[in-house]
Amino acid sequence: MGGAAGHHLGRVLRVRVGSAVVAFDGAGCEAIGTVVALDDAGVWLELGPPAVAEAAGGPRLTLAPALLKGDKLADVVRMGTELGVTAFRPVVTRRCDARDLGPARRARLARIASEAARQSGRARVPELHDPVPLAALRWSGGAVVADPTAVAAWCDAPEVLGEDLTAVSGPEGGLTPDEVASLAALGARPVRLGPSVLRAETAPVAMAAAWRLAVDA
């Protein structure tokens, strides 16, 4: 095992020959292994039989944040992955500055998701979808949309305790009232996230945390 994962094992965790490790394939399978050799190129493992580690049938949270600029989307992906988000579906909204995710930025986000999954002990790397216009977003199960003007609070929405939740949030400057109304017409419930206004990168992380800490019963 070379690359970032090998570095993490050999240099950061300082494993030795004979150390027990858990290897995972990013799609929910993992295997117990033993380190049989280490050198500058990486770490060699002897692996036992693979097992399904993270049930595909557990509760699923899809975050659909607005396509944020710079490192803000990376922060959402990193913290969201730690918090057990199943999939990221960035949406392009009226007030988004960015309209597209270039290949380099997309590859970087995928790397961040993979590293965050490994560091947090998740066997399954979340799905990272290409951005879609907000009007094209569809979902199965329940959906909420973060809206500081909403009457319903997060904790009043029955959707947030369902098995399958999609949580939409806007860019800096927010979603427009029309955008919120369009999502509501499709069945998404507008919810406020506390009395203060959250930054565009904080809102999706807050929803992931509230979901994760509530469903872990």
Next chain:
Amino acid sequence: MGGAAGHHLGRVLRVRVGSAVVAFDGAGCEAIGTVVALDDAGVWLELGPPAVAEAAGGPRLTLAPALLKGDKLADVVRMGTELGVTAFRPVVTRRCDARDLGPARRARLARIASEAARQSGRARVPELHDPVPLAALRWSGGAVVADPTAVAAWCDAPEVLGEDLTAVSGPEGGLTPDEVASLAALGARPVRLGPSVLRAETAPVAMAAAWRLAVDA
């Protein structure tokens, strides 16, 4: 009004003469005002009578994260402030690399808290306390300590819905079992924050988000 707040009004929010604004003093008072002049030095306001904006008697969350290195504590203060944290009490634990918060870093954290309070529309800037050794931490009300090995889940702990909560979390590498046991002996409840392991800067933010979204009924 000059400095960062004036810049935020004049350049970021692009207010004009005649715009209505809300000014706050950082201690829970606010006043409605009107912009009477703008120039390069800042923004001049005419203010109405002050009113108490954020009741001191509302639910209180104190975050007691380990004293983290570099910008990690800044991220906790920024996102925690948006999420309504009342006070930050950094703690020095066995596995902390940092033992102290220098004056420059402390001033920077105070500035971040003040800016995050303004941007999120909070009239009250959270208290920022000097770091104390973990063994010296005391609290009133309920307390939880983030512990990936805990039997109780966050949502099973009755403390997290109380009026007054202190939430302790460890550094990279975690709290030691002895440290968790010492806090538990003082009445803090060890809780796990979902099935995966959160980074040291994600755990306090996750607790603040779960608290904020649950108490906003």
